[in-house]
Amino acid sequence: MPGYTDAYYYADVAGRLVDGQGLVADFVWSPLEARGFPALPVPSHRFWMPLASLVQAAGMALFAPLGRFGAAQLAVVLFAALVPLVTYLAARSIGASERWALLGAILAGLGGLFAPGWVTLDSYGVAAILGGVFFLSFARAADNGEVRAGAVAGMAVGVLFLARAEAALFGLALLALLLDPRTRRAGVVGAAAAMAVGLGWLARDAALAPAADVFGRSVLLVRYEDLFALRDPTLGEFLAAWPTVLAAKANAIGTNALTFLFAFALLPVVGLVAGARALWSRADVRAYVVLAVVVFLAQSLVWTLHSTRGSYVHSLAAMLPFGFALAAAGGETLARGRALGPRVLAVGVSVTAVVLISAAALLQFDGTYGANERARRAALGAIPQGPFLAIDAAAWRWIADRQVVVTPADGLDAAACAAARYGARSIVLEAAHFSAYDDLYRGNGRPSWLASPIDRGGIRVYPVSGAGEPPCAASRAATDTTAGSRRP
Numbered sequence: 001m002p003g004y005t006d007a008y009y010y011a012d013v014a015g016r017l018v019d020g021q022g023l024v025a026d027f028v029w030s031p032l033e034a035r036g037f038p039a040l041p042v043p044s045h046r047f048w049m050p051l052a053s054l055v056q057a058a059g060m061a062l063f064a065p066l067g068r069f070g071a072a073q074l075a076v077v078l079f080a081a082l083v084p085l086v087t088y089l090a091a092r093s094i095g096a097s098e099r100w101a102l103l104g105a106i107l108a109g110l111g112g113l114f115a116p117g118w119v120t121l122d123s124y125g126v127a128a129i130l131g132g133v134f135f136l137s138f139a140r141a142a143d144n145g146e147v148r149a150g151a152v153a154g155m156a157v158g159v160l161f162l163a164r165a166e167a168a169l170f171g172l173a174l175l176a177l178l179l180d181p182r183t184r185r186a187g188v189v190g191a192a193a194a195m196a197v198g199l200g201w202l203a204r205d206a207a208l209a210p211a212a213d214v215f216g217r218s219v220l221l222v223r224y225e226d227l228f229a230l231r232d233p234t235l236g237e238f239l240a241a242w243p244t245v246l247a248a249k250a251n252a253i254g255t256n257a258l259t260f261l262f263a264f265a266l267l268p269v270v271g272l273v274a275g276a277r278a279l280w281s282r283a284d285v286r287a288y289v290v291l292a293v294v295v296f297l298a299q300s301l302v303w304t305l306h307s308t309r310g311s312y313v314h315s316l317a318a319m320l321p322f323g324f325a326l327a328a329a330g331g332e333t334l335a336r337g338r339a340l341g342p343r344v345l346a347v348g349v350s351v352t353a354v355v356l357i358s359a360a361a362l363l364q365f366d367g368t369y370g371a372n373e374r375a376r377r378a379a380l381g382a383i384p385q386g387p388f389l390a391i392d393a394a395a396w397r398w399i400a401d402r403q404v405v406v407t408p409a410d411g412l413d414a415a416a417c418a419a420a421r422y423g424a425r426s427i428v429l430e431a432a433h434f435s436a437y438d439d440l441y442r443g444n445g446r447p448s449w450l451a452s453p454i455d456r457g458g459i460r461v462y463p464v465s466g467a468g469e470p471p472c473a474a475s476r477a478a479t480d481t482t483a484g485s486r487r488p
Helices: 005-018 051-062 062-079 083-093 099-109 126-143 147-161 164-180 181-207 212-220 224-228 234-242 242-263 267-278 283-301 303-317 320-335 340-382 394-399 413-423 435-442 474-484
Strands: 388-390 404-406 426-429 455-456 460-462
Touching: 005 051, 005 062, 005 394, 051 062, 051 126, 062 126, 083 099, 083 126, 083 320, 099 320, 099 340, 126 147, 126 164, 126 181, 126 283, 126 303, 126 320, 147 164, 147 181, 164 283, 212 242, 224 303, 234 242, 242 267, 242 283, 242 303, 267 320, 267 340, 267 455, 283 303, 283 320, 320 340, 340 394, 340 455, 340 460, 394 404, 404 413, 413 426, 413 435, 413 474, 426 435
Parallel strands: 388 404, 388 426
Antiparallel strands: 426 460, 455 460
16 A cells, blocks of 8 residues: 555556656645646646656556556665665765674664655655765765766756755755865766756746645645645735744754654664764765755755655655764764673664664554555445545545545535536545534534535545535635735
8 A cells, every 4th residue: 555645646646657648647636736626637746746656657667467556666665675785885985894884774774764665655765765876976076076976966966856856955065066176067067967857847847837836835834734725825824823833843843853863763863973073074974964954944944834744754765874874984983992792782772773663663654554545445335436525635546546636625615616626426524634624524514515424434425415506606716816826
C-alpha cells in the first residue's frame, strides 16, 4: 500500500504516465490543481514535484509482471539500497576509517525514522542518494575547482529540486563556489546545470493554465485545511491571525527539532556535532551545517504548517547519508584514547537505538496507514458507483479505481458545486474530515440533496439523492472571484 496522501498521489499519476497519458491526474486532491473545476484529467504536480512519479512509472514499465504497486516499490527500493554505499563513501571522503564508515552505512541503511521511507512510494530514497552525491561532488569542486565535480553537484541540485522544491536551497552552496575565484568555473557550471533543470520544470508550470495560489497555500496558511479550500489565502487574513501564526511557528521549531534528533537516532547526533566541530575546515562540512540550519529555519518559519505534517522529514532525507557519515567520523574522533568498554557501549547503544526506532517507525506506519487503507477498503461496498467526494482523493482514487474529488474545505455549498460539476454520486466522510463538515458528520444539518448516511466503521457515505437542487451558485461565484484574484 502507498500509505498516505503524497505516496498515493505519486503512484496514481505514475500509473497514468506509464499508460502514455503524461503527467495528469483523473482526480482532484486539492482545488489548487483544479482551479474553477475544470474537466478531468487535469495537469498534475502543480504543488508536489514529479520525480517520485517518474521513478515509479519507470518501475511499472520495467517490472510490469510484479503488478503496479510491486513494480513501483521495487524501483523505490533499488534506490534506497544504495543509501549505505553513498553513506560509506561520504564517511571515507571526510576521513573516517573503514570500520567507522561501515558503522555509518549500517545506521543509514537501517533508516531509523526513515525505515518506512526506504520502501514506501515516495522520494525518500531518491532524495537521499541525490543529497549524498551532491555533498561528495561539492567537496571535490570546493577542494580543487574541478569543473566536472561542479557540474555533477549542480545536476544533483537540479534533479533533487524535482523531488523536493525546497532543494532549491542547496543552490546556496553553489553560490559559495561562485564567490571563490579558485572554484568560480565549477560554480558557474554547477549553477547552470541546476538552473537548466529547475527552470525547465518551472517553464512547464508557466505553460499551463494558472493554478490556485501555490505561494499562499505554502506560506500564508493559518489553518492547514485551507490548503483544500476554493478560496486562496490572503496576506491580510494571515497578518490578522498573528497570535495563531506565531504559536504555530513556535510549535514547528520544537517539533522539527525533535524530528531532527530522532531522524539521526538521538545518540549519533553527538557524533554528528563532534564531527562538524572537528572537520569544520572542510567546505563540504560547512556547507552541510549551513544547509541543515537554513532548511530547518525555512521549514519551521516559512512553510510552517506543511513542515510539521511531513515536509520537514522529507527534507531531511537528502541530509541523511552525509549526516550519518559525519556522525561516524565524529564518533571515531570521540573514541580516540578511550577504553574499549565505553567505545563498545557507545556503538552498541547507537545501533540499538536505530534498530528500535526503525522497528517502531515500521509498526507505526502499518498501525496508522495500514489501518486506514483496510478501513477504506471495507467501506467500498457502501459507496455508490461513479465518482465521489472524499477528504483524501488520491488515496481513494488508488483504492476505488475511479474518479474522486476532494471535499472542499469551504463546506457543503462548495461540495455541492463540485458534486454537480463532476457527477459525483456520494460524499464520503471519515472520522478525520474538514471542520466545515463537523455538523454533517455528527448527524446535523444534512441538506436535502444528500440521503441518509451509510456507516461503515466510522466512514459515513452520503449518497446524492437528487431530492434537492445543490446550491452551486454561491460556490461558482466564489470560484470565479478566486480565479480572477492575484497572488498576494
